[in-house]
Amino acid sequence: MQKAKRTKAIYPGTFDPLTNGHLDLIARGAKIVDELVVAILRNSEKGTPLFTVPEREAMLCEATAGMGNVSVATFDGLLVDFAKQVGAKAVLRGIRAVSDYEYELQMAMMNRKLDPELETLFMMPGERYTYVSSRLIKGVFQLGGDVSSLVPLNVVERLKAKVPGSAR
Ligand code: PNS
Numbered sequence: 001m002q003k004a005k006r007t008k009a010i011y012p013g014t015f016d017p018l019t020n021g022h023l024d025l026i027a028r029g030a031k032i033v034d035e036l037v038v039a040i041l042r043n044s045e046k047g048t049p050l051f052t053v054p055e056r057e058a059m060l061c062e063a064t065a066g067m068g069n070v071s072v073a074t075f076d077g078l079l080v081d082f083a084k085q086v087g088a089k090a091v092l093r094g095i096r097a098v099s100d101y102e103y104e105l106q107m108a109m110m111n112r113k114l115d116p117e118l119e120t121l122f123m124m125p126g127e128r129y130t131y132v133s134s135r136l137i138k139g140v141f142q143l144g145g146d147v148s149s150l151v152p153l154n155v156v157e158r159l160k161a162k163v164p165g166s167a168r
Contacts, residue, residue, distance in 0.1 A: 005157050007034050008028065008034065008035040008037065008087055008088045008089060009037070009088055009089065009092045010037045010038075010086065010092065011029055011038045011039065011040050011092040011093075012040075012041060012082075013038075013040070015040050016044075016049040016056060016134050017047070017138070017151060017159065018108065018136055019134055019150060019151050020132065020149075020150055020152065021125045021130075021132040021133075024129055026064060027125055029092045034069060035069050035070075035071070036069060036092065037073050038060055038071070038072045039074065040060070040075070041074075041075060041076065043074065048119055050070075050162060052156065053074055056159065057072055057074060058154070059154055059158060060072045061152060062152075064078050066076065073140070078114065079091065084110075084115070090118065090120065091108075092120075093107070093122055093127050094124065095122045096105070096124070096131070096132075096133075097124060098145045100136075107120075108120035108122075117150040124139075129150075140167065141163060141164055142166075
């Protein structure tokens, strides 16, 4: 009997921090592939992160603990190289609005140029998360806003511990 083909995809990102929008996408992705590797970029060019890579990894591991086919990893260098290393055939990315599209298209096309065998899958998060981004979460929390319905509880706890003087 022929061995069933298993589909493995990577969901890469900075995850500084993880949001409910990311989690929503992880859950959707995990339903359509056999294995989903959530991959945190270690050498992000996005400036100084709020959370260290091990903190982000811990938050993701805690939040995805109940998802049997989801694992968490970190990588640096090219995404296509990491994909090859773990045997992933596809990259999963979320598109919240038209404004995401150009950046995502550029990345998908560059990744295709670098590795024509690696496909990019775009999925839309639930509409209640279309405005949620890690950048906005950090900004709103640091200014005293309530983000507790937009990030998992473990992230709220870590935000409180990380941001001095926040008693929310
Ligand atoms: O959450 P983000 O910050 O939008 O994720 C961006 C990420 C990590 C997917 C992207 O920066 C990336 O894949 N970086 C790795 C370097 C790489 O492969 N660059 C070439 C493709 S554009």
